[in-house]
Amino acid sequence: MVGVFIENNKFKKQIKYVFSTVSEILGIEIYFYTDNDINLNTEVDFCNVNIVYKDSEKYLSFIDKLDKKVIIENSNKLFSQRYLEADSVPQSVRKYNLDYNIKNKKDIISIFSDDAELFIKQEVNKITSNIDIVSDIFFMLSRYEEVVLNYKSDDEIYNRFSAKESLAYKNNFLDRPIVNEQIELIWALLKKLDNSLVRKHYWGDNSFAACFTHDVDWIQKYTNLGRALKDSVKLLVKNKEIALSLKNLANYVKSKSDYKEDPYWTFEYIMDLEKRFGFTSTFYFMTGGETSFDNKYIYNDKRVIDLIDNLERDGFECGYHGSFNSYNDYIKMKDEKINLDSIVKSEEYGIRQHFLRFSAPFTWRIQEKLGFLYDCTLSFADSEGFRCGICHPYKPFDILENRVLDIWEIPLIVMETSIMDSRYSGYGLDEATEKVKLLINQVQDYNGVFTLLWHNSSFDRFNPQVSRWNGVYEQIMIYLHEKKCYGSNGRDVLKKYIKRGE
Numbered sequence: 001m002v003g004v005f006i007e008n009n010k011f012k013k014q015i016k017y018v019f020s021t022v023s024e025i026l027g028i029e030i031y032f033y034t035d036n037d038i039n040l041n042t043e044v045d046f047c048n049v050n051i052v053y054k055d056s057e058k059y060l061s062f063i064d065k066l067d068k069k070v071i072i073e074n075s076n077k078l079f080s081q082r083y084l085e086a087d088s089v090p091q092s093v094r095k096y097n098l099d100y101n102i103k104n105k106k107d108i109i110s111i112f113s114d115d116a117e118l119f120i121k122q123e124v125n126k127i128t129s130n131i132d133i134v135s136d137i138f139f140m141l142s143r144y145e146e147v148v149l150n151y152k153s154d155d156e157i158y159n160r161f162s163a164k165e166s167l168a169y170k171n172n173f174l175d176r177p178i179v180n181e182q183i184e185l186i187w188a189l190l191k192k193l194d195n196s197l198v199r200k201h202y203w204g205d206n207s208f209a210a211c212f213t214h215d216v217d218w219i220q221k222y223t224n225l226g227r228a229l230k231d232s233v234k235l236l237v238k239n240k241e242i243a244l245s246l247k248n249l250a251n252y253v254k255s256k257s258d259y260k261e262d263p264y265w266t267f268e269y270i271m272d273l274e275k276r277f278g279f280t281s282t283f284y285f286m287t288g289g290e291t292s293f294d295n296k297y298i299y300n301d302k303r304v305i306d307l308i309d310n311l312e313r314d315g316f317e318c319g320y321h322g323s324f325n326s327y328n329d330y331i332k333m334k335d336e337k338i339n340l341d342s343i344v345k346s347e348e349y350g351i352r353q354h355f356l357r358f359s360a361p362f363t364w365r366i367q368e369k370l371g372f373l374y375d376c377t378l379s380f381a382d383s384e385g386f387r388c389g390i391c392h393p394y395k396p397f398d399i400l401e402n403r404v405l406d407i408w409e410i411p412l413i414v415m416e417t418s419i420m421d422s423r424y425s426g427y428g429l430d431e432a433t434e435k436v437k438l439l440i441n442q443v444q445d446y447n448g449v450f451t452l453l454w455h456n457s458s459f460d461r462f463n464p465q466v467s468r469w470n471g472v473y474e475q476i477m478i479y480l481h482e483k484k485c486y487g488s489n490g491r492d493v494l495k496k497y498i499k500r501g502e
């Protein structure tokens with residue numbers, strides 16, 4: 001067992017949350033020292049090794065009594081008088097060069113350390129560092145900057161916190177799971193003091209997991225001949241695709257008698273592809289909404305009900321895709337959840353917000369109140385990467401109500417439109433594949449969860465702009481399969497993670 005001594009009283013809840021999350025990810029037991037332990041002058045030798053989050057010299061006599069210890073100095077920059085003020089968000093970060101690599105990383109990113117030179121100092125049975133990873137982890141997991149900054153939205157329509165506003169993007173570390181990196185640093189330091197420490201594994205025989213997800217915004221591309229004609233003309237004139245243009249029209253006619261011929265009806269294709277590798281996935285369905293971004297199908301349409309039956313029978317998860325304005329509207333989300341509950345069998349499922357619209361901590365609060373198993377929204381729409389700095393499911397913290405939220409966040413790492421769309425990252429095919437592989441490699445390094453979103457409508461075989469990407473999805477599957485990844489839907493990945501292979 002690892003003992004944890006937190007000197008700071010004012011922010012104890014926040015700091016305890018950080019250590020609880022760290023212990024969960026490491027799969028180790030921790031013990032928080034109480035006032036009794038400190039004041040009663042009793043023996044405190046029941047923990048093999050300890051972590052001290054130190055503010056001052058006040059408790060030196062107690063700290064001296066602890067045998068082996070890692071001392072992390074509180075920078076008092078986040079947990080300060082300026083807490084929740086916009087100017088408590090730093091503009092830049094620093095790097096500490098490690099003497100040795102930790103999981104292929106040569107340095108540690110530090111957001112909140114004091115102004116002195118960064119150090120990790122080792123003495124007999126004692127390691128001291130001023131790299132304030134506790135503040136950093138809290139900052140990243142709670143999405144602190146998104147809550148306290150009056151951010152400029154990426155545009156007026158979507159009103160989202162853009163990647164470009166984030167500290168991670170501005171300082172070029174959005175592609176690094178810095179929370180995982182810092183947790184590995186803690187682990188490396190603890191192991192230096194006590195090599196007998198062991199941590200639990202989550203994924204059984206697999207070293208990491210992938211969570212495959214599909215937002216079902218549409219089930220049908222053409223509701224009338226006009227749209228099909230328009231697309232065929234576009235294919236002909238703009239793309240000079242004569243054969244495809246004619247095929248598109250013929251397909252429209254065919255889809256009138258067989259809806260599964262519609263270019264957006266790609267569900268069987270996706271299921272077959274994933275099953276080939278022994279994977280399943282989650283399909284998030286929309287069940288309401290009132291904007292022009294919603295209601296592209298009716299939730300209790302027989303086609304949808306039959307599809308959900310098939311998916312659930314085959315072990316896929318059917319979750320909820322919250323309509324455009326549901327992210328900050330409890331009543332709306334509640335009504336939509338009632339609709340979904342009337343057509344799915346499973347009572348436990350996750351949620352993803354449409355267009356990744358999310359307002360921390362309010363969206364989590366609404367989702368928590370409605371009893372969703374997890375949220376899977378948190379990637380930036382305009383860039384792939386680690387928005388929360390982590391590649392593990394975790395319980396978020398509400399910095400305005402000062403409490404841990406009772407909902408899991410499974411951070412999204414890649415949405416296909418982020419890498420495909422020229423308004424966002426807009427990579428070429430090969431570049432995108434390489435970027436995704438680099439992200440996967442990191443998730444594997446930290447035994448985390450690689451969460452991928454690929455819309456069913458992005459497999460449209462009559463749209464050359466998107467159909468050329470189908471191969472990328474397959475290549476990602478192959479890559480993950482070769483790496484012996486546990487690939488499944490959000491619910492099963494989370495359950496396995498919580499059970500830790502037991």
Ligand SMILES: [Zn+2]
Nearest residue numbers: 215217354355
């Ligand atoms: Zn959507």
